Amino acid sequence: xxxxxxxxxxxxxxxxxxxxxxxxDTLIRRVEQKKSRRRALVAVGVATAVIAVASFSLPGLLPRxxxxxxxxxxxxxxxxPAPAEAAEKKAQRIGDRLAASLGAxxxxxxxxxxxxxxxRNAVYRTQQTQPPEWRHDEKEYSGFLYLTDGIxxxxxxxxxxRRTFTKNNYCAGAPLCQEVKQKDGSTVHQVEQVYASPxxxxxxxxxxxxxxxxxxxxxxxxxxxxxxxxxxxxxxRVGVLTDLVTDPDISWE
Amino acid sequence: MRKADEQGFREFAAANxxxxxxxxxxxxxxxxxxxxxxxxxLMKMYLAWKRIKDLDNxxxxxxxxLLRTWLDEKRRPWRRAEQRDGELxxxxxxxxxxxxxxxxxxxxxxxxxxxxxxxxxxRAVLVLRYFEDLSVAEVAVAMGCTEGTVKSQTARGxxxxxxxxxxxxxxxxxxxx
Numbered sequence: 533x534x535x536x537x538x539x540x541x542x543x544x545x546x547x548x549x550x551x552x553x554x555x556x557d558t559l560i561r562r563v564e565q566k567k568s569r570r571r572a573l574v575a576v577g578v579a580t581a582v583i584a585v586a587s588f589s590l591p592g593l594l595p596r597x598x599x600x601x602x603x604x605x606x607x608x609x610x611x612x613p614a615p616a617e618a619a620e621k622k623a624q625r626i627g628d629r630l631a632a633s634l635g636a637x638x639x640x641x642x643x644x645x646x647x648x649x650x651x652r653n654a655v656y657r658t659q660q661t662q663p664p665e666w667r668h669d670e671k672e673y674s675g676f677l678y679l680t681d682g683i684x685x686x687x688x689x690x691x692x693x694r695r696t697f698t699k700n701n702y703c704a705g706a707p708l709c710q711e712v713k714q715k716d717g718s719t720v721h722q723v724e725q726v727y728a729s730p731x732x733x734x735x736x737x738x739x740x741x742x743x744x745x746x747x748x749x750x751x752x753x754x755x756x757x758x759x760x761x762x763x764x765x766x767x768x769r770v771g772v773l774t775d776l777v778t779d780p781d782i783s784w785e
Numbered sequence: 786m787r788k789a790d791e792q793g794f795r796e797f798a799a800a801n802x803x804x805x806x807x808x809x810x811x812x813x814x815x816x817x818x819x820x821x822x823x824x825x826x827l828m829k830m831y832l833a834w835k836r837i838k839d840l841d842n843x844x845x846x847x848x849x850x851l852l853r854t855w856l857d858e859k860r861r862p863w864r865r866a867e868q869r870d871g872e873l874x875x876x877x878x879x880x881x882x883x884x885x886x887x888x889x890x891x892x893x894x895x896x897x898x899x900x901x902x903x904x905x906x907x908r909a910v911l912v913l914r915y916f917e918d919l920s921v922a923e924v925a926v927a928m929g930c931t932e933g934t935v936k937s938q939t940a941r942g943x944x945x946x947x948x949x950x951x952x953x954x955x956x957x958x959x960x961x962x
Contacts, residue, residue: 535915538946542900542916545893546807550816554806556798559824560791563831 619670623648623692626782630677630690633779637772641679648675652693676757677749681767687757688768688776691748692784697740712774717742720777722770729753731765737773739784747784749773794834798827801844805851811912812855814901822858826851848917849927852909859905899949907942914939 627646635644649664652672671694676687699721703709708724718741725734736750751768755761802823809819809826829850830837840846900908906928913924914935921939925932 535943538911538943539915539918541891542811542912544891545900546810548893549803549807549810552803552806552820554799554802554820554824556795556802556827559798559827560795560831563828566828567832 619650619673620666623673623675626692626784627675627677627690629779629782630776633776633781634677634679634688634768634772637775638681638768641681641767643680643685644678646675646677646690648673648690652691652695678757679767683763683767684761686752686755686761686763686767688773689748689750689752689756691746693746693748694744695746697738697746702736702738708770714739714778720774722774724770732769733766735766735769735773737770737777739777741785743785745785747777749777790834790838793838794831797843798831801847802827804844805847808848808912808917809851809855811900811916812852812905812909814897818858822851822855825858826854829854845923845927848913849929852913852927856905856909894953898953899946902949903942903945907938907945910935910938911942911946 624646627648631644631646635641650666650670650673651664652674672692674689674691674693677690678685678687680686699709699711702721703723706723706725708722710722712720712722714720718739721738721740723734723736723738724732725736727733731753733753734750736748739747741747750756751766751773753763753766805826806816806819806823809822810816813819813822826847830847837843837846900911903911909928910924913919913927914921919927921932921935924935928935
């Protein structure tokens, strides 16, 4: 069998070629569909990977209650609990609960979250150059409950302390000053200040426990976390603040 | 892709689809698979068109893609192979010329039986050398190997093909006698 015979044989082999029904436009359409499907698949894969990585590497994304109950369980079995960590955790847990409570009461508020540091004097975030250091025997803490309403971002100031509390000082010059006794024996003081303005410029509540613990939550006609964001009146008044400070799910003591 | 590029691809595909399918048929021995191989190759070329559209010899590149596509397809373990155990309808072809039918049938037998028994790379060399009429250098480019390899594969492929054809002739001779 010569090479020429092979050549002719191959040419003859395609003599009964079936008709070609080929449309380049259909092919292009198929490729474009394939490309878009692949892009969608990649997007889903990336999203899944991001969620998986975030779930494992960012404990902050997990429900805090679960983590705290886990921590409590760990502490029960541990011979040397870490009180400093516990104080910080407790403050964070209370902050998260406050944020959830405020969100439930005022659904129009967005981006609600809390940030606390040790000590009774809340520090402006802009003045904070390094993370706060929690002492082992930390009993007092303070911070801000951030929120964004229809006007813009602002915050409520929260202080948990054992400072000397006198009603007269707390109510000085306030057109509204009243106290409400609670079932557990604690007292909630409600104050609203106008400071020669037609509208309320400051609303504060202080819950005074028999143990000497004072929990104060204040709302201002500006953003107390940075000192700017002046507005006509406070974002929430004493009613909501009282609900927050008396939330039964928060154990302040 | 820009409209002009897309139009360029469209023209290239329309002009070369038939010849690519014929080459693919000689590779695989089945027109349906050949059409799939041709379309897969053109799809790959469309995806890379922006990069390859200015190549000097686009059809050579297309043959290379076709060959790779076929070899890849053959390597896949889950490749679906057609079961050829069905009964074909035995009907007369009224349009066929009795004088040429014998030669055509022999050619078909050559492809279906003899050529398909040649190992894939040797078969590819034979098809490119004797059907596409490519030079040794062009086949080497298409196959991504040296010219020496092309020559040795051609020699082995021819030897294998001759042996198989000889066997076929002998067996048909035995049947005839």
